[in-house]
Amino acid sequence: MTPFRPMLVLCLSTLLLSCSRPAKTVAASQPAPPDIFAEAAPHSREANDAGRFLAGLPGAEGSPFADLETQEAWKVHRRELDRAWSGIETKSLPAMQQFQAKELSAPAIVDARVFYPFSGPDALMLTVFFPRNPVYVMVALEPPGTLPTAKHFAKKDLGKALAGVRETVSDELHRSFFITRQMDRQFRGQVTDGLLPPILLLLVRSGHTIQGYRYVQIDHTGQIIPRGTGPTTETGNKGVQVDFVTDSDGSAHRLYYFSTNLADQRLKNNTGFLAFMAEMKGATTYFKATSYMTHKPEFSEIRDQVLAKSVAVLQDDSGIPYRYFEAEPWHVQLYGEYERPYGSFRWLEQKDLRKAYDTPGTKPLPFQIGYGFRKAPSNLLFARKGDLK
Numbered sequence: 001m002t003p004f005r006p007m008l009v010l011c012l013s014t015l016l017l018s019c020s021r022p023a024k025t026v027a028a029s030q031p032a033p034p035d036i037f038a039e040a041a042p043h044s045r046e047a048n049d050a051g052r053f054l055a056g057l058p059g060a061e062g063s064p065f066a067d068l069e070t071q072e073a074w075k076v077h078r079r080e081l082d083r084a085w086s087g088i089e090t091k092s093l094p095a096m097q098q099f100q101a102k103e104l105s106a107p108a109i110v111d112a113r114v115f116y117p118f119s120g121p122d123a124l125m126l127t128v129f130f131p132r133n134p135v136y137v138m139v140a141l142e143p144p145g146t147l148p149t150a151k152h153f154a155k156k157d158l159g160k161a162l163a164g165v166r167e168t169v170s171d172e173l174h175r176s177f178f179i180t181r182q183m184d185r186q187f188r189g190q191v192t193d194g195l196l197p198p199i200l201l202l203l204v205r206s207g208h209t210i211q212g213y214r215y216v217q218i219d220h221t222g223q224i225i226p227r228g229t230g231p232t233t234e235t236g237n238k239g240v241q242v243d244f245v246t247d248s249d250g251s252a253h254r255l256y257y258f259s260t261n262l263a264d265q266r267l268k269n270n271t272g273f274l275a276f277m278a279e280m281k282g283a284t285t286y287f288k289a290t291s292y293m294t295h296k297p298e299f300s301e302i303r304d305q306v307l308a309k310s311v312a313v314l315q316d317d318s319g320i321p322y323r324y325f326e327a328e329p330w331h332v333q334l335y336g337e338y339e340r341p342y343g344s345f346r347w348l349e350q351k352d353l354r355k356a357y358d359t360p361g362t363k364p365l366p367f368q369i370g371y372g373f374r375k376a377p378s379n380l381l382f383a384r385k386g387d388l389k
Contacts, residue, residue, distance in 0.1 A: 036224050036279055037113070037135045037254060041212035041243045048210035050147055051200035054165055056081035064150040073159035080166055085205060095367040096128045103333070103363075103382060104129060109312055113137065115283045117262055117302055118290040121168075121198040123255065124206055125288060125369075129314060131246065136255040137280065138199075143259050144240040145194020147213065168198045195257055196240050203255075208244045211252075216241050218258060222275025236260065237273055262293070262302040277305050285310040287319030289370050292341070292348050294320045312384040316370035317341065322353035325383040332356075336365030337377035345371065 045060070052058070053065040056078035068074055104110075114130045116122070119138035126136055153161055192198070200210060215227040218237035227238060239258035245251065260273055267273065285306045287294070294303040295318075303320055306313065313320065317338060325332050338357040340349040357379075368378045 036222070036276075037256075039224070040254075041214040041241050043212045043243075047147055047200055047213040047242065048204065050149070050197070051204035051210050053150075053153075054148070054197055054201040055205040057204060065153075068150060068153055068158065071158055073162055076159065077162040077166065081205070084166070084170070092367050092369075093128060096125075096369075097131075099335075099366065100129050100131065103335075104314065109284050112282055112284045112311060113280065115139075115280050115285045115306070115310070117285070117287065117306070118293055119257070121195040121202065121257070122288070123199045124202040126255075126286065127203070127206060127208070127246075127253075129286065130284065132249075132251055133284075134253060136253065137283075138255065138257045139260050139262065140195070140257075141259065141261060143194035144215070144238055144257055145192055145196040146215075147200075148192070148197055165192075165197065165201070168192065169201060194240075194259075196242075199240075199242065199255070199257060203242070203244055207247045208253075209247055211243045211245060213240060213242045215239075216256070218260075218272045218276045220272045220275075222272055222278065224256070224276075237270070237276075262299060264298050264301045267301045274305075277309060280305075280309045283310050284312040284314065287313070287315035289316065290318045292318045292345055295348055310385075312382065314380065314382050317350065317353060317379055317381070318345070318371065319381070322350050322356060322381070325381070326352070329385045330383045331386070333382045334362045334379070335382070336362075336379040338379045339376055342371045342376045 049059055049063045049065060052060070052063070053068065059065050059069060110132050112133060113135040114126065114133050114137070116126055116136065116138045119126070119140050120142065123138070126138065130136070196213070203210065216224050216239045217227045218239070219225050237258055237260050239256055242255045244253055244255065246253065260270065261267065293299045303324070306320065307324060318341070334357055338353055340346050365378055365380055369380070370378055
């Protein structure tokens, strides 16, 4: 038996060594994290009926607003909105749509989520410049509001109420932007209790059908949940979700509006919204008529979040200062003309942006947009990371 002992020891040693080594494991594919934007709003016609009434468009059969549409006040409302809409529909919108098709149609832009800080209720420009994107996230200070009903208007002086509705979108249709001080007055109870009504009006009037809506909020982990189902937080993050389709091509879209304070003092303590911003990685961000918020040190956090998360940024000069786009990985295309900011913002002139506009390569901008509308030249900057194809 002795001659076999070395062989036995060798076998035992090999066995022990093999047992001491960590076993090789086959890496299991990790499931993709859940899409927080995947949950649809309950399908109903309520929001579309309300949107058509507010937009001065005849309701579909069975609309609860049918009796109100027979009143002279609503007929006046329809004529006035037809007149206001015809101006932008024949002048500005075609040029904006041509610009979108030529400059903003790369698949990485078309397929991206769109983030619109300091948006107010501006669903119009959002869907003009990004007409096929599946998800839009708008953020501003104003409350999200509630859906108006036929009973709501039946209790009011209809002519006065509808004149107020027209006033809420007048600046957008005539100047291309909402005026902050007027929004503070109009959307906090004087005309509506928030932004849902003008958002619906602009969506429906611009050729969309609302499929459903729901009241939502961002919880402390960054998830979108039905409003009232999670713990109440000091930061709020209350919002509304609107699901809609584009009438011309049947494409489906999901829009969120959240009422969130984006100033550093509030945002840095808003753990839920900062967690939510992780879902904006790869987004295209849009800025317009922002009161130059991200030029100020007290809005550095949202500026840094956008620069880190976005693959592209479209903005007028009130967006992020030009100096943040001068280096890699950003590639910049300028449009239009740049002059000193208009009115009370004149002191925020960007000398480096002016110098950039004086160099070859700027493209024309065939429409006016932003501050100084019809009183000063308009400009847009499109910055992208890498070569978006």
